[in-house]
Amino acid sequence: MKEFKKEYLTTNQGEPVNDDQNSLTVGERGSTLLQDIVFLEKLAHFDRERIPERVVHAKGAGAHGYFKVYKSMAPYTKAKFLQDPSKETPVFIRFSVVIGSKGVADTVRDVRGFAVKFYTEEGNYDIVGNNLPVFFIRDAIQFPDLIHALKPDPVSNIPGDSSQNPRFWDFMSLTPEATHMLTWLFSDLGTIKSYRFMQGFGVNTYKWVNKDGKAMLIKYHWKPVLGVQSIDSKESKRLAGLDPDIASRDLFNTLACGNTVEYELLVQMMDLEDENKQCFDPLDATKTWPEDQFPLIPVGRMVLNKNPENFFAEVEQSAFCPAAIVPGIEFSNDKLLQGRIFSYGDTQRYRLGANYLELPINRPKVPVNNNQQDGFMQFTPNRGSINYSPNTLGCGMPEPAPENGVPYTPFVEGKIERKKISKTDDYTQAGDRYRSMSKIDKDHLISNIVESLCYAEKHTQKKMIEHFMSADKELGSRIAKGLGF
Ligand code: HEM
Structure with a gap:
């Protein structure tokens, strides 16, 4: 039998407790006393156990691991974690089901999230992707409408999963750009039973920038080393009843047995000069880039090798964000991505509080230096008295970080307008x-x-x-x- 260290029961204040199973009462049959601090603390803490679930991607499973590049990506990006093939960058990943609430079955027809946090020496970098390569819409301003149409009916609260939901099809019928995504979602790739056999895609277009200040457009792909497997609709429904947590369990048990789960990271690259030469708009998230023209270039390998020690602390409180970038990685003008840059940190400040980046799972592994302070649950030490810049009393610290290489300073001009992109090409x-x-x-x-x-x-x-x-x-x-x- 496992050996346990002797521990005495305490309150959260550390006061020894000799009974937390019987309330303090007047006589053995009550009533209960308001001065029963053991009872009050136990109930009050329990009453606050739940936090808001994610507005989308509510159910997820997480794992720790590391990432290594195959060879230096220096010709394309100056991101330090992509330079040295001998270096292991720690990662945390969260796979998720998008539309259902926390109790949803893992196998239902839906998009799956594939979010990776790299704890790099230049701060955290998140690739927040999905398992399908395109998206329903191309402008972030439509996202709340899309999700309202996919989530339960606000009157009946019937969780119209995408297979019996007239509101879903009503929205799609008026969104021609979703046609491409529907050919992915309603294929067998929309029903999966194991995250170990699932691809990931950045979907949005990003930029890589090298030390000379040269930028290129890139799209991310993750390939499972075990190959891709999915299940058909009949099997997905059977498993949803029989074993609704099958994908979460499969990941957890694989790692608990000491096995690893591995994925290869690849990128497609496009020169900026070629952006306007395509017959489709490369920044449109409803489009893929043809792989014969923009071949997949292997970048490195991610190895997952450790389960979280506590689901709530690490998986539920993890906060991934497309705006978490490092030098050498930039945003493109992709209108879906531009909205995502705002939305994640915003919802996380609501879901987890203003100091959500101080939680161990979200905290960068490098020092964080700035003059932001206070707010609910602030627990890292402040910078002392000199909490402003510029200053002389603190020797000007923290000072601006030096630029690594030639800065990338793109020039843009145009009319300010609300307009669809001209190359919509919704069907090809x-x-x-x-x-x-x-x-x-x-x-x-x-x-x-x-x-x-x-x-x-x-x-x-x-x-x-x-x-x-x-x-x-x-x-x-x-x-x-x-x-x-
Ligand atoms: C404008 C479009 C989008 C908006 C506004 C948006 C917004 C959000 C929000 C608010 C969350 C909850 C975050 C949290 O509570 O921590 C979320 C989660 C997520 N989104 Fe999006 N999203 C959009 C499109 C996409 C796309 C295109 C992808 C895939 C490429 C994606 C992948 C994810 C993933 C993987 C998560 C879960 C992250 C986790 O595991 O914690 N989203 N999104």
Whole structure:
């Protein structure tokens, strides 16, 4: 039997407690006394155990590990963690299910989150990605509408999962740019039972900048070393009833047994001069970049090797953010990404409090030096009396960090306007994807869509058939036939 160190029960103030199982009462049958501080503290703390769940990606599973580059990426980026193949950068990853609340089954049809935090020597860098390479919308201002349409009905609170939700299809029918994403979501890649066999994609376009100040556009891909596996809709429903936590358990048990889980990081690169030469808009998150023109370049390997010690402290309180970047990595003008830069830190200040970056799981492994102070739950030491800049009394500290290499200072100009991008091309890639699928994958895509779209209003079904028809005549006709048109 495991040996335990002797420990005496205390309150949170450290006062020894000799009984926390019987309330302090007047006589053995009560009433209970207000002065029962053991009782009051125990109940009051319990009453505050829950924090707001994430507004999306509420259910997740996390793991620790490390990342190593295969060779220096110096020609493309000056990011220090991407320079030295002998260096291990610690990482924390959180996989998640997007739409359902915390109790959702792991196998339901949905997008999965694939968020990686690199604790680099230049601060934390987060790649906050998904398991599908594109997204439903291309402008962040539509995100709250998208999520409202996918989350439970605000009247009935029926958690309309995407398979029986007319509101989902209503929104999609009026969002032609979602057609491409739907060909991914309703394929078998939308139902998975193991995170170990799942790809990840940055989806948005970022920039890498080297020491000479030269930038290029890049897109991230994660490939599971074990290969990609998914399950079909029937199996996903069976497992949702039988073993709703199958993906979380699979990850936890694999690591608990001492095995590792590994993924390769790859990037696609595009020269800035080529950005406007494509027939599609490369900064549009509803598009992939063709791999024959922009080949996948292997960058390095991530090895997951340790479970969190406490789910709440590490997984629930982890805060990933596309705005967490390091020198050598920049944002592109991708309008979805630009909104994401704001949203994550904002929701985390609400979900976890102003000092959420002081929590051990979120805290960089390098010193944090600035004059920000106070706020709820501030617990790292302040900088002493000199909490302002410029100053002489503190020898001017903290001083501005030196620029590493030539600064990247892009020039932009344009009219200020609210406008769709001109190269929308909502259907070509959706059709290409359908045509590239095997017979069985096409059959599953169509039956999965029909199985779900049959719950939508007739006018919505007609509109969706038009979209699928515009992508590919066969795809549209087979869906129409399946719906009885
Ligand atoms: C404008 C579009 C988007 C907005 C406004 C948005 C916003 C959010 C918000 C508010 C959260 C909750 C964060 C938290 O409470 O810690 C979240 C989580 C997440 N989002 Fe997005 N999101 C957007 C698009 C995307 C896209 C395109 C991806 C994938 C590339 C993505 C991946 C994730 C992931 C993986 C998480 C969970 C992170 C974790 O595990 O804690 N999101 N998003």
